[in-house]
Amino acid sequence: MVDTVRIGDVSVARIEEMLTPGFDPAFLFPDFSPALLERFPILSSPNFLDPASGRLMSSMHSWLLKIGKDVILIDTGCGNHKHRAPAAFKRFHMLDLPFLDRLAEAGVAPEDVTYVINTHLHVDHVGWNTMLVDGQWVPTFPRARYIFGAKEFANWTTDGRSLRAQPEGGPVIVDSVMPVVDAGLVDFVEAGDRLLDVISFVAAPGHTDGQLNIRVESKGETGVFTADVLHQPMQIVCPTLNSRFCEDNERAPLTRRKLLDFAAESDAILFPQHFGAPHAGYARREGSGFAFEPVVWKN
């Protein structure tokens, strides 16, 4: 039995790829101050800060949504057998992890997936789009429509902003993005577009220029799949903290603040891509800022 939470008629489960200590907080967040940990003790929980190494706990996972007959994956982690040379990518290099077995434990075979949504096209969000078969990168989910932001795709494939900011992402596009485009499986969306009545795509520029948030609304309940607007809970209590992988350090905190305002007002569950356990939660208003309240999963 896999733990789930519900957003109205939509069930959400987390399919883990890996959960390990990641970066040192001062590396990931150039403006990090240790005083934050003293002011907000929840941030020093072993779920978020590894006591042995002092590094931030970092999850790689897909969110699995079931809506009627549709089976949706939001973001696809790092993928197996992918050569990732840059030092910042070393945790993602030549992995051999049982991600598809964990998907099977949730009752889902690759052929069952009807949509794969990539919030943005970074190395740790597109990996399981493809897998290696007989030396070729082939779509892992052959019956799915893959949904990419049109602007995000253009920024990585036409000398766009993202490729200029992070040229090391080029091979990622070659092995994890273009094979599904070439297979004719991709539909491009813009901010404001909708999918299946309950999903809408929201512009979330800053981390990448074309990044999208995925908003789910059903029966008066709301969830937001936040991509990398939030890497860690400390960005809820300190929304000005940008990661070193954010392309635009002026727009990223504006997008983050807007998301947190929306989440607090709508009582939305936030589903980020990298939080340690329990991996999702709420932004509650506290003074002029926000507090983080972890979600409770049910099985």
Ligand SMILES: [Zn+2]
């Ligand atoms: Zn990421």
